[in-house]
Amino acid sequence: MLLGFDVGNSNTVIGVFDGERMINNWRIETDMNKSADEYGMLISQLFNYEGIDMKAVDDLIISTVVPSVLFTLQHMATKYFGKKAIVVEAGIKTGLIVRYDNPGQVGADRIVNAVAALAKYGGPLIIIDFGTATTFDAISDKAEYLGGTIAPGLKISSEALFEKTSKLPKVEIEDPGRVICKNTQESMQSGLVYGHMGMCDYIVNIMKEELKAYCGDEKKVTVVATGGISTMIDSGLDCIDYVDKLLTLEGLRIIYEKNR
DSSP: OEEEEEEOSSEEEEEEEETTEEEEEEEEEOOTTOOHHHHHHHHHHHHHHHTOOGGGOOEEEEEESOHHHHHHHHHHIIIIISOOOEEOOTTOOOSOEEOSSSGGGSOHHHHHHHHHHHHHHOSSEEEEEESSEEEEEEEOTTSEEEEEEEEEOHHHHHHHHHHHOSSOOOOOOOOOSOSSOSSHHHHHHHHHHHHHHHHHHHHHHHHHHHHHHHHOTTSOOEEEEEETTHHHHHTTOSSOOEEOTTHHHHHHHHHHHHHO
8 A cells, every 4th residue: 555645834635545546535734843753643543543554555655845844754654664755856757847947946746736637637737726825837738847826825815814904803714605795704705715716717817828829729728626725716716627636645646656
């Protein structure tokens, strides 16, 4: 079995695969203060609850945008599984041609998403990942990672409103169902959620035009969304073709197969 970790700034998604089949997955809070032992015991508890044998794990793979957590998880892999984890970093085989000015600046999660989306949906592609930041990535039909856009995520935007204003409260990220709102909480939720939808629609439309100019007008551009709030944002948009919340874990499995 393969154990994969997708470590984001806010959340870490963990998946277990038996061959191509995902047995189970979990989402936990990313904690830079957790020790290798704490992560090891947490994995042990999750496995025990689902009846999964830790001894059946043959390999581990890690993708992270939080460098301080990487060493901790590598140490955990060695101590609790007796394995050296594969890390998604420069030099690993992905099958992508990265056209970024400095390929080393591209986040591991963006590369992993691109690998998975190409395998599942084909190119050209736009991938939207709703995380701490909302990222938009453009992939050609020739497996080229062309670049993209990075915007503040909904959580960051919500926290900024609360922290930088005197009277605005903290609010849950929810769709209020209207834009003419009659209280402060719903007014903030409307601005956050619908503002994010409008941003996504605008960026996707422009990115589609740029991709068509690069790949040819006859090529259909597929838009795939992933991340925790992808379903909520998709509910107000027509530009997203597929919502795939486990896209990054699937990408980890595919990259593992290329590097095993």
